[in-house]
Amino acid sequence: MQGKPPDWQDFVGIVVLLIINSTISFIEENNAGNAAAALMAGLAPKTKVLRDRKWGEQDAAILVPGDLISVKLGDIIPADARLLEGDPLKIDQSALTGESLPVTKHPGDEVFSDWTCKQGEIEAVVIATGVHTFFDKAAHLVDSTNQVGHFQKVLTAIGNFCICSIALGMLIEIVVMYPIQHRKYREGIDNLLVLLIGGIPIAMPAVLSVTMAIGSHRLSQQGAITKRMTAIEEMAGMDVLCSDKTGTLTLNKLTVDKNLIEVCILKVIIITVWSSQKIWKKDMVVLLAARASRVENQDAIDASIVGMVGDPKEARAGITEVHFLPFNPVDKRTAITYIDSAGNWHRSSKGAPEQITDLCDLKGDVRKRSHEIIDNFAERGLRSLGVARQTVPEKIKESTGGPWEFVGLLPLFDPPKHDNAETIRRALDLGVNAKMITGDQLAIGKETGHELIEKADGFAGVFPKHKYEIVKKLQERKHICGMTGDGVNDAPALKKADIGIAVADATDAARSESDIVLTEPGLSVIVSIVLTSRAIFQRMKNYTIYAVLITIRIVMGFMLISIIWKFYFSPFMFWIIAILNDRTIMTISKNRVKPSPVPDSWKLKEIFAAGVVLGSYLALMTVVFFWLASDTNFFTAATSIAVYANWEFARIQGIGWGWAGVIWIFSIVTYFPLDVLKFVILYALSGKAWDTMIQNKTAFTTKKDYGKGEREAQWALAQRTLHVLQSSESQDLFNDKNSYRELSEIADQAKRRAEVARLRELQTLKGHVESVVKLKGLNIETIQQHYTV
Structure with a gap:
């Protein structure tokens, strides 16, 4: 207003409110960040380290130069180290160089932190830790490009919509106030500032961040640690879950029925041995398999085989170990080279039956019979483990040795988890199609699937590269795909999937490529976090609709009031409204909502349509109420302020309890049509409304069983x-x-x-x-x- 001094009250008030708003936002986001950091602390990498002459699992953070560590398949190198005596390793160093192909590292070579062991097993000595590692010094070499996620794109789209709405409203005000109404410059600027202040959803990033952080904390209580916050919204929209069989659908507690062991005699035929004399041969099959197993740091198969021997020391009794070949996804077998008490050299190997039969070069009837037994085991839901042996007359570790002799087949039973059938049924009811992906034979997959559900779905006999391709093909068909895994061979598929889920006891490689890490076994945890994620997503979607709604309401409502009644708005007054509004809406992060029964995703059309319709309705009600009460000169943000406040600098006057009651009655009356409008909008956008109204015509008749004749005709x-x-x-x-x-x-x-x-x-x-x-x-x-x- 021309000739008047600056409104210092407005200036000081706006600055103070800005500081309050920034402080509250900082505290909320800091609490959210601390909660996320506490969750990530549970994923701190661990390593096998030799302390006090004993091997144990310790946090990688406590390593010091000189420590002796063990590196095996799937481990992430915890510190810079030098390899000691042993076989070469295959190392994935893409974390540092971006190179995707594994590189061979020999004893004496240096390996750096954050590299991944893809094949082999060896001991190493730590040479550098922490900030002194090569990775930390060369951090600028790491590919750190930040891709704009889908969540950020949605926020950008909503923000752009609100800004465009505000710009349109301000443009209309400028055209009407100055050229037509000839309003004063200062008064017009204040009215424009009101639209700008009130229309922009300032609290949206903070509200959504806090909502996801609180949701992540709740997921951790259910047994799922979220590494990437935006995985929550993708989990809510997941419609396909690719699940590994072993350890996820099954208990991963293998047992061997000694009575079903098949023994090969003289490489000629395979028979089931019943006589007491040949029961000893079954014990020999078990012993040779136990020798080809780890007695320490075992996996599930090694533990079950060595457990059959009784005392683990018997697996190495009377022999001297020369060399042990650990399991890797390529060879799919383990092997040991040893010297017996007579000084003769031998090798024993166990592994996938296809690999063992190829190793022994079985042909003709023997190969056919072995496949029949493998298929027979598979039809009963049993996995097969082949065992073979050979002599090493050259007595050299690197020699090929004599011909391999096929010893026998061990049946492994891995029972399904008792609650999986109910869990899969719940997943299907939620619109999530569970697909089993297993490297086992098709017959084993079928048997396991039939025990879980009537119509099983999945893939069997797959290799690691197939898992990646399956996920890729599902994504190409517009599915939001989740993938569970535990091994290094699952890492590519976990990284490719929209939601990579590392199951409990997964390798470091699988955890590093996943978005969510489970701390409890089984699929039931996944179904629980799907429901929780949908509830979290529903809260975020509700807020985005509210953000659009409030922008439309403020821009349209106050623009019409300013133009029609030439009303002057104080910026300070509107800051009070904006701050109180943003603070109260922060509670939406803990709002009680009903999760969607089907996969949910961002539907911008639905958000914008609901926001525009509801915002327009509320803007119209605001204008109507202002018209009804324009002679009382009231504007309020709360009943107490409306009754008692008399602030001349903010142009606020108390209205008394009478008009306060009128405001409450008016608010309650205008509230009820909102739910009707919400239903109409969502129903219209679903497409079902048009089928009902136009095709079936049930909306225009009161007849009972209308259309029954047509439905029966269709059935006929x-x-x-x-x-x-x-x-x-x-x-x-x-x-x-x-x-x-x-x-x-x-x-x-x-x-x-x-x-x-x-x-x-x-x-x-x-x-x-x-x-x-x-x-x-x-x-x-x-x-x-x-x-x-």
Whole structure:
């Protein structure tokens, strides 16, 4: 206003409120960050280290130069180290160089922190830790490009929509206030500032960040640690879950039935041995398999095999270990080279039966018989483990040795978890299609699947690269795909999936590539976090709708009031409204919501449509109420302020309890249509409304069972098609509304015939025999009918 001094009250008030808003936002985001940091501390890497002459698992952070560590398949190198005596390692150094192909490292070579062991097992001595590691010094070499995630794109789209709405409202105000109404410059600037201050959703990043942080903390209580916050929204939209079988669908507690062990005699035939003399040969198969197993730092297979021997020391009794070949995803077997008490050199190997039979070069009937036994085990849900041996006459570790001799096959049983069937049913009810991906044989996968669910779905006999391709193909079909895994061979698929989930006891490599790490075993945890993620996502979506709604309400409502009544708004007054509004909406992060029964995702059309319609309605109600109460000169943010506040500098006057009651009544009355509008918007956007109103016409009739005749006619047509009775004129019947009665009679007759046929089949011997014959695919005419009716 021309000639007046600056409004220092507005200036000081705005600065103070800005400081308060920034402080509260900082505290909330700091608490959210601390909660996230506490969760990530649970994922601190661990390593096998030799302390006090004992191997134990310790936090990688306590390593010091000179420590002796053990590195095996799937481990992430915890510090810079030098390899000691042993076989070469295959190392993935993409974390530092970006090179995707593994590199071979020999004893004496240096390996650096954050590299991943892809193959082999060896001991190493630590040479540098912490900030002194090569990775820390060369951090600028690491690919650190930040990709804009889907969540950020959604926030940008909503922000742009709000800014465009504000810009449009300000443009209309400028055109009307100055050229048409000839308002004073200062007054017009204040009104424009009100739209700018009130319309921008300043608190949106803080609210959504706090919502996800609190949600992450809740997920951790359910057994899932979130490494990437935005994985929560992707988890809410997941519609396909690819699950590993071992350890996820099964207990990963392997047992061996000694009575089912198959022994190979002289490489000629494979027989099941029953005599007490040949029971000893079964013990030899177990002993040779135990020798080819680790007695320390075991996996599930090694633990089950060595456990059958009784005392683990017996696996190495009377022999001297020369060399041990650890398991790797390529060879799929382990092997040991040892010297017996007589000084002779031998090798023993156990592993995937296909690899062992190829190693022994089995041919003819022996190979055919071995495959029959493997298939027989698989049909019973048993995995097979082949065992072989050879002599090493050269007595050299690197020599190829003599021909391999196939010793036998061990059946491994890994029972499914007791709650998996119910868990998968719940996942299907939630719209998540669970697919089993296993490297086991198809028959094993089928048997496991049938124990879990009637119609199993998945892939069997896959290699690590196939898992990656399966996830890729599902994503190309517009699915939001989750992937569970535990090994280094799962790492590529975990990284490719929209949501990579490392199961409990996963390797470091699998954890590093995942978005969510489970601390409890089984699929039930995943179903729980799906529901929680959908609830968190629902809170975020509710807030985004509210942000759009409040922008439309402020821009449209106050623009109309400013233009029609030439009302002057104090910026300080609007700062009070904005701050109180943002602080109260922070509670949405803990709001009680109902999770969506189907996969949910960001639907910008729905958000914008709901925000615009609801915001326009509230803006209209604001204008109507202002028109009704314009003579009282009131504007308020709370009842107490409205009753008692008399602030001249902010142009606020108390209105008394009478008008405060009117405000409450008006607010309550105008609240109820909001739910009706929400329902109309969501129902219209779903597409079901048009089917109901236009096609089925049920919205325009009060008749009971309207459309029943048409539905029965459709069923009759399906029955005629099934029995090859449909004529060319059948389709025309549906175009003639007068024929509904005829078609309804056809439907009734077909139903009666079907019921008579069902009773005849169930209650007569002839019907039962004919039913069995048809089920077996036989010709009824060629069978002598010797039954009595």
